[in-house]
Each structure stands twice: as structure tokens, then as C-alpha cells.
Amino acid sequence: MARTKDPAVRSLLLDRAAHLLSARQPVTLRTLVAGTGVSTMAVYTYFGGMDGLWQALRQEGFTRLAARLAGVTMSADPVRDLAALGAAYLANALENPDLYRVMFDARFDLEDAGAADETLDRLVRAIDRAKTHGRFHGEVEPLELATQSWTIGHGLASLVATGPLPHQALTHGVPLLTALFTGAGDEPARCRRSVERGWGRLLPA
């Protein structure tokens, strides 16, 4: 008994926001709708305000990350796969640095808690796989090891994306993950080779 929303408008606004973000142009209510033909009210009908737009943008960021991780093909070497997931995480963060910053920007009260859960779950499953392959010893808690891997990935991504460390520093991911996985029971030399293979093109800077 009323007018319906047009999903295309919503996508249009999100796309334009992402474009402005990557073009390092300010994302404001007015710059957002400028040239789109829609009025500023559209932001309120579809997102309830700018905060809602940022939240939707974060969701988009996590969705894109999930897709990126899903693109990592599993191999016969589960530890390589773990490193490859880490590399994919970092690659995504550095290819969309602005979106990554939005995703982990403070000043949001985590109503979209669990947005990162899919990411973590994928890690957990990869670790489970390494366990069944006998690379990690039995006491390893997959969720804990996944959280620790995430900590390394996020720390690296954040320090590089935010400035304190140069891109070169991404190579630190190899010794960090190798140390972590070796501590989880993998054989050191073999572990390092696996991680290096998984880290892939992030290695030569």
C-alpha cells in the first residue's frame, strides 16, 4: 500500500561511496549524491543516515574479504593454505586500504559484531584441516590458533596500511606465521617452506 524501494539506488550509492573512497575524495552526504540524480534524502531512506552508510560499507568490505578468501584454492599442503589465506587477507587489505580502514575504524559500537566471523571461521577450518593432516599436535585449539593468526595478519595490515611500517614489512608475515605454526607442532623446515609457498607474491615486495 505504498511505494517500494529501488535496490538499484542503494547499490548506486554504495558504489559511489567506494569510488569516492578509493579516489581519496571526501565522502559526504552531498558529494555522495552529486551527479547521481538522486537527492540527499535517498541516503536516509536507504541507510537511515551517514552512519548507516558507513556500516553498509563495512559490510561490503567484509563481503569482499570473504570473496577474496574464498578464492584461495586449497592444496595438498594445509600449512601452505593457511599462509595463503593470510596472504590473501593482507593483499585484500592493501588493495582496498580505505575500505580496510573503514572496516576496522573505531567509533562504531559493534552492532555488526560477527561481521568478521566468516573470516575467522574460514581460518578455523583451514587449521582443522592441518590438524587432520597431522601437521599440528592434538592439543591445538583451532579457534585459538585462528585468532592468533588473525592477530598477526591484522597487526601487519594495520601497521602497513596506517603508515608506521613500509610495504616491505609484509615479508615479516613469513617468520611470524612460521613461528606460530611451528609452535603448534609443525616441523620447522617443512613449515617454513609451506608458509613461503603460501605467502607467494607478497614476498618480493
Place this chain on the structure above:
Amino acid sequence: MARTKDPAVRSLLLDRAAHLLSARQPVTLRTLVAGTGVSTMAVYTYFGGMDGLWQALRQEGFTRLAARLAGVTMSADPVRDLAALGAAYLANALENPDLYRVMFDARFDLEDAGAADETLDRLVRAIDRAKTHGRFHGEVEPLELATQSWTIGHGLASLVATGPLPHQALTHGVPLLTALFTGAGDEPARCRRSVERGWGRLLPA
């Protein structure tokens, strides 16, 4: 042949900014000077604008961090000391979460690059000490290991301060650092004991 600046005004503004920040009240040009008796122009006289104030605030954050790290007393166990430095870093980040966020907030172009250098240097020296004690093997590059320790610390601090991980997750610091230092040559069981000692009160959540 002119009027001189009053350092007290500068401190007053910085103090008030920190207060507003910790009180979770918006830090704006007008809220900053409200009730202080000084006018908005003061912010421009002493900081050149709000950006300058944020920059000064970051400097203050790093100064406070340096003081915190300086308060860690070295013991006979250098690996414990390394973990204690990590714990102090995290404790500082979580006691001044807003300031920590300002410190590592993106959208600043690193003109104050090197602000974090003192922190890193302290880590380097602690690692050097562990090397001379024979805890790490000779190929260990202190700067690299320091950067990797920082990555772990910042990753944890960021994920906890920004929301995705609960405070409980700080305990992950122990296995992470243990794995890293064990990989650097320390004997596993001894390393874990040292790290646990250094991690201290961050352990019981």
C-alpha cells in the same frame, strides 16, 4: 618586538582535549575552548588548526607510551623482560584506548614519522640483551624480531581496542610471543615460563 606565546595555554588545550577524549565527548574547536576563557583563535596560534592539535595529541600519546615502557624494570631474565614490555604496551593501549586510537588513526601523512621509533628502539635493545644472554641464536636480527613483536602487540591491541576481540583475548599474547621467541632460538619450556612471568597481570583477564 612582539608578544610571546604562553606555554600554559598550550598545555591547557592539550589537557582539555585529552579530558574530552577520555570522557567520550566530541573534541571540536568550540568544545575545546569552551569554559577555558581562551578563544577559538588560540587553537590556531598554538597548533595551526585542529589537525595540529591532533598531531600534538599523537605526540603526547607516544610520549606517554615511552614513559610506560621506561617504567618496566629489567630483570635477570631478558625474555621475561621482552614479554613485560609487550604487556606494558598493551596495558597502555587499553588504559588510554582513545589516545591509542588517535595515535594509530589513519588519515595522517606521517609527518611525525619516527614518533614510534623510540618504542621500537627499546624493543631492539631488549632483544639485544636476550641475545647476549644466549637466549636467541646468532642469526636473529634484533630489528626484525622487534618489528615482529610489535606486530603481535599492535595486532592484539588494535583488535581488542577496536572491538572485534574481547579483552580476554589479551592472553593470546603469551602463546604468540612464546612461539616467536622459541623460533628465535629460546628453549620452549623456559621461554613460556619467562613470557608468562613477563605478561603478568594481563593473564587473568
Place this chain on the structure above:
DNA sequence: ATCAAAACATAGCGCTGCTATGTAATGTGA
């Protein structure tokens, strides 16, 4: 004592997100 220079106060500009108001479009019940 003089006077230039800098600190300081005030007012106002263009921008921000947001909302109040009026209008046009549309899915639904009769």
C-alpha cells in the same frame, strides 16, 4: 617612549549531517 609584531576576540563564510515540509508515485482494499 615608540611602534611594529604578534596574541587575541569577534563575526562570518562555506561546509557538514540532518530534519521539516510539501509533493509525487504506488501498492492495496473495495
Place this chain on the structure above:
DNA sequence: TCACATTACATAGCAGCGCTATGTTTTGAT
């Protein structure tokens, strides 16, 4: 099919933001 309630949408205007132009006052060197 038609009327209407309901929602999308456009416009205008509000308070607040950072910043700057302007005029005044203070002050330190000559």
C-alpha cells in the same frame, strides 16, 4: 477500476563544524 493510505522523493533550512578575515590589545625590542 478507483480511491486512498503510505512511502519514496525533492527542496529548503537548521545547528554545528573548521577556518579565516578583521579589528583590537598586548608586549617586547629599539
